[in-house]
Amino acid sequence: MSLYEILGTLETGFIFGIVALGAFLTFRILDFPDLTVEGSFPLGAAVAATLMVSAGWNPWIATICAGLAGFxxxxxxxxxxxxxxxxxxxxxxxxxxxxYSINLRIMSGPNKPLLMVDSVFTYLEIFGIPGYIINPIFLGILIILIKLGLDAFLATGYGISMRAAGSNPAMAEANGVNVGNMKLFGVGFANALTAFAGALFAQIFGAADAYMGIGVIIVGLASVIVGMSIMPSGTIFLATIACIVGAILYRLAVALALNADFIGFQASDVQLVTALLVIIALILQQSGNVRSMFRKGNKR
Known part of the structure; x- marks a missing residue:
């Protein structure tokens, strides 16, 4: 892979790292299997693109509104x-x-090009650095800020209550936690992150499309599973780092698989590659759990 391809993979990996943080919040924190992201990811792209192209809104405000729509x-x-x-x-x-139908209505069609429209990445041109270099740097800083913000939130009283609601709902309710409200806010916040990522994805690739959400849930899960399979995740701080690293490794693995001629994959096989990576990660994770249990049994 060339430097340009590696930086492009990092760029995409950081965007899907935001999706992975949302998946971590629903699947790991709230124990809520959420498939809404298949629609909220293109929703964010559709809202941002329509506001920028049709209404002439500032891209930053349009991107934030996309996150609110996801919420x-x-x-x-x-x-x-x-x-x-x-x-x-x-x-x-x-x-x-x-x-899916709502996104078609928002865009008045299946897609919305972002040609000749300023995006959040246009403002980075003032640094005089090529886009393929400055964009990953910007996205890397952005996802670190989002990660730290999520860590700080989950360390607050409300965040601890949310963690309790996902870990043991009955015990949480017995201690006065409204589990329903935790789900309402938590799932909304996770989809806000996903829609925000969708808006960034559309801007960096120049178009919003109603079909761009296909497989996003698998990408988010793959990132969480891969990251937590290879990295320590005993604390929230480490777990969110694992999600981001998992997203980057996932994108690198997909890029390497599609560029390896001897394997025979094509660009159209990206969903197949994703499924295979998730299967492998799950098998390795289960194998690690079995070995750990076996060692404990021997010690006894």
Missing amino acids: VAGFMTALLNVRFRILHILAGILIAISL
Whole structure:
């Protein structure tokens, strides 16, 4: 791989690292399998692109609004689960399917090009550094700030209550924690991160597309699983680092697999490569757990 390809992979890895942090919040913290991200990722792209192209909004404000739209989508998923007792997986699927039609309406079509429109990355040109270098640096700094913000939030009283709600709902309720409200906010916040990432993804690749959310849930899960399989994740600080590292390694693995001619993969096989990586990570993770249990048994 060339330097340009490596930097491009880092660029994409940092964006999906934000998605991974959202997946960590729902799957690991809240124990809420959320499939809304398949719709909230393109929702963020659609909202940002439409506001920038059709309304002429500042790209920073448009990107923040995209995150808010994602929060609403996640909130609605949690609402179906908490208030109407619809299974969390089914609730996520229903909202994701609905968002496909909503995204088409927002963009007035299947896609929205961002040609000749200023993006958040346009402002980086003042540094006089080529985009393929400055963009990954900017995204790296951005995801570190998001990671630290998430760590700080989960260390607050509200964040600890959210962790308790996901870890042991019955015990949390017995201690006065409103588990339903924790799900409403937590799933909404996770999808806000996903939609924010979708808005950045659209701006860096020059278009928003209604189909760009396909497989995003697998990418987020792959990043979390891969990162936590190879790195210590005993604390929130280490776990969020593992998610980001997992996203970068995932993108590097996909890029290497698609560029390895002897394997025979093509660009259209990216979803197959993703599934295989997740399967391998899960197998390795289970193998590690089995070996750990075996060692403990021998010590006894």
